[in-house]
Amino acid sequence: MSDGLLLVIGLMLLLGGGEAVVRGAASLARTMGISNLAIGLLVVAFGTSAPELAVNVTAAFSNETDLSFGNIVGSNMANVGMVVGICGLIRALQIDSVVVSREIPMMLLATVATIVMAADTVVDGEPPRFDRGDSIIMMLFFGVFIYYTVGELLRQRTEHPTLEELVASELPGVGPKVTAARDVLVTLAGFGALLSGANLTVDAAVELARIYGVPEVVIGISVVAIGTSLPELATGIMATLRGHMEIAIGNVIGSNIFNLLFVLAATVFVRPLEIPKWGMLDLFVSAMLSLALLVVSMSAGRRILRAESALLVVIYLSYATWRAGWAN
Secondary structure (H helix, E strand, O other): OOHHHHHHHHHHHHHHHHHHHHHHHHHHHHHOOOOHHHHHHHHHHHHHHHHHHHHHHHHHHOOOHHHHHHHHHHHHHHHHHHHHHHHHHHOOEEOOOHHHHHHHHHHHHHHHHHHHHHHHHHHHOOOOEEOHHHHHHHHHHHHHHHHHHHHHHHHOOOOOHHHHHHHHHHOOOOOOOOOHHHHHHHHHHHHHHHHHHHHHHHHHHHHHHHHHOOOHHHHHHHHHHHHHHHHHHHHHHHHHHOOOHHHHHHHHHHHHHHHHHHHHHHHHHHOOEEOOOOHHHHHHHHHHHHHHHHHHHOOOOOEEOHHHHHHHHHHHHHHHHHHHHOOO
16 A cells, blocks of 8 residues: 555544544533533644644654654644634634633743743754753643633633534534443544554655655645644634634634643653754744734734735745745
């Protein structure tokens, strides 16, 4: 079987596994009495980021750290430039939610903190890298983020109909009639598909990189990053088409924070990660996209207009094309 076909199969397993994890975990959470708002913002964000977690931890165990780095940073750039951009082209995005307005600065802060931790070795004259100490700091930041986010959601005991409708449409069949045993089985099956898809994706991507002489970080920042961002894209498009613009953006922001403070931390904890060539530039571009999203979100009556969305898409596609074709 060709490596290209294996890559496609791996990405399909990642998408199906991520959907199954969201479906099973959301239903289980509702059975346990967790609020609908908490389920949508936390479980959906975790589920759509699960492919990145599976790919990167598997790549770290395989000592393919360049692929891990490219996937994490590339996925975050794709989430802002491609997912938000495409959703904004469909419909101008209203972002007056207090959750979103709080999470965008947190995403930017997490990105800047990641740059600082990557560059701290420059002081010693060593190449930039992430070590296990950085991993622990990231985990602590992630714990703080989860603490205040969950605390805020649990204090909001009122139902959020918009989010409830999205969860119901995203996860057909989820409800009180679904047994807890089935929820657990669906979730476990999703994780199994994620792990299998991660193995296929990493192996096929690395082999393709070697065959065509393309650096693994470029494969990670393009094909794998876009593939693992497809859950965010599908969720965002559905939410936008149904008028749930806040959720479309909130899922992207939550996923990016999860990628930086948990997925990257878990990857580095498994194996310290040296920043590949052009890696610092990738981080700076990711920060610039985050800053651009913050700026446009505060303009035009807190709406992201189609022209601004088109600009995000052009910036992302231009940089991704340049990285894939020239910055090798």
